[in-house]
Amino acid sequence: MELGGQRIAKGEMVLCSLTAANRDPSLGADMDRVDPLRDAPSHLAFGHGIHRCIGAPLAQMEMRIAYPALLRRFPSLRLAVPYDEVPFRELAIVYGVKELPVAF
Ligand code: HEM
Known part of the structure; x- marks a missing residue:
């Protein structure tokens, strides 16, 4: 096919x-x-x-x-590090961040 x-x-x-x-x-x-x-x-x-x-x-x-x-609740919620420094999981069935540092 x-x-x-x-x-x-x-x-x-x-x-x-x-x-x-x-x-x-x-x-x-x-x-x-x-x-x-x-x-x-x-x-x-x-x-x-x-x-x-x-x-x-x-x-x-x-x-x-x-x-x-x-x-x-946190209207000024934002990334605490530049986006390029956000760590992503490399080997995982479900892709996503390892951690997400934020500031508010
Ligand atoms: C953003 C949240 C979620 C995402 C992205 C997600 C994603 C998925 C995906 C892609 C599948 C299909 C897997 C496959 O094709 O084999 C799946 C299956 C399933 N999910 Fe979710 N899921 C989420 C939340 C939940 C929640 C909240 C529950 C239960 C309260 C749940 C229960 C299940 C179950 C039981 C299956 C298996 C269904 C089956 O095999 O017939 N999921 N999910």
Whole structure:
């Protein structure tokens, strides 16, 4: 079969990177930038299909409540170090920061 212009032979394994898929330029411009107002309904942050994250509605509700509450409480919340110095985890199933120094 062929998928996205790539021929896949019978028995070959296909490993899908959700992180790379979420940066697909067909989803929109500048997909490396965090934009909470972005409309990207086909993102794969919570997976897809039968194993799609069962906690997605809870996680989305928590984010809708927690982020505005955090910014209301600390309106001048900002990075305490230059962005380039924020340490990211290199080997982890879920990508993210090792720590996030902030000032307020
Ligand atoms: C921002 C927060 C979260 C993210 C980004 C996230 C992401 C994901 C992803 C990508 C999958 C699919 C894994 C796969 O395809 O094998 C998944 C599955 C799952 N998630 Fe989440 N998740 C989050 C929060 C939660 C929460 C809050 C819960 C529970 C309260 C939860 C429970 C689960 C469970 C049980 C599965 C397995 C579903 C299955 O295999 O049928 N997740 N999650």
